Amino acid sequence: MPTPRIPTLLPVTRVPVRLRKEVAAILITRAQLARRVRELARDVQRDFAGRDLVVVSLLNGTVMFLADLIRHLNMPLRLDFIGVSSYREGTASRELVFTKELRLEVKGRDVLLVDDILDTGKTLCTVLAKLRELKPREIKTCVLLDKPSRREQDVQADYVGFEIPDMFVVGYGLDYAERYRNLPFVGVLKPEMYRS
Numbered sequence: 001m002p003t004p005r006i007p008t009l010l011p012v013t014r015v016p017v018r019l020r021k022e023v024a025a026i027l028i029t030r031a032q033l034a035r036r037v038r039e040l041a042r043d044v045q046r047d048f049a050g051r052d053l054v055v056v057s058l059l060n061g062t063v064m065f066l067a068d069l070i071r072h073l074n075m076p077l078r079l080d081f082i083g084v085s086s087y088r089e090g091t092a093s094r095e096l097v098f099t100k101e102l103r104l105e106v107k108g109r110d111v112l113l114v115d116d117i118l119d120t121g122k123t124l125c126t127v128l129a130k131l132r133e134l135k136p137r138e139i140k141t142c143v144l145l146d147k148p149s150r151r152e153q154d155v156q157a158d159y160v161g162f163e164i165p166d167m168f169v170v171g172y173g174l175d176y177a178e179r180y181r182n183l184p185f186v187g188v189l190k191p192e193m194y195r196s
């Protein structure tokens with residue numbers, strides 16, 4: 001009888017063979033992500049206890065982070081999405097286009113705005129300005145990753161998973177030209193993948 005495959009809980013620390021031509025290194029492992037997301041959820045839960053919380057998440061990059069974050073939020077909440085895209089194939093951000101508008105009422109409620117990565121700050125600033133017009137009681141921002149050295153707008157997030165250096169990263173929801181979102185870790189994309 002063949003030995004059953006035992007699912008491993010060990011963190012992947014080496015780039016899987018399939019990806020070695022494209023991904024230079026794993027920057028944040030699956031286990032590190034899981035631990036940090038649990039900590040963020042604990043902080044959010046403490047700060048919003050007893051509040052009327054609406055989680056507003058930016059599509060598409062937050063897909064994995066959001067799913068992991070909210071499953072650890074043991075509190076009532078509503079969830080909605082804003083679609084925003086900088087319509088670019090490459091790694092430099094350009095003009096923002098809204099692809100999905102918010103549907104839930106946020107007036108007088110507490111909003112937690114979730115994004116995958118805070119880079120130049122243009123996305124967060126633009127979305128924050130739009131949300132403020134809807135008169136929520138309070139807006140707090142939560143990002144998985146922060147690249148402070150790239151900032152062009154004066155904006156900070158209230159909850160930050162990890163500060164990272166100025167490298168283009170993919171995985172755990174983050175893409176390059178819509179690929180790599182399914183990787184369970186955050187990896188550094190080889191520059192030759194986008195320098196061509």
Ligand code: IMP
Binds near residue numbers: 061116124167174
């Ligand atoms: P910002 O508007 O320049 O702050 O950029 C934020 C958006 O750019 C994020 O929501 C991401 O979609 C994208 N982005 C910025 N840096 C990276 C990266 O290293 N990998 C993947 N996407 C990134």
Ligand code: MG
Binds near residue numbers: 059060061116
């Ligand atoms: Mg994005």
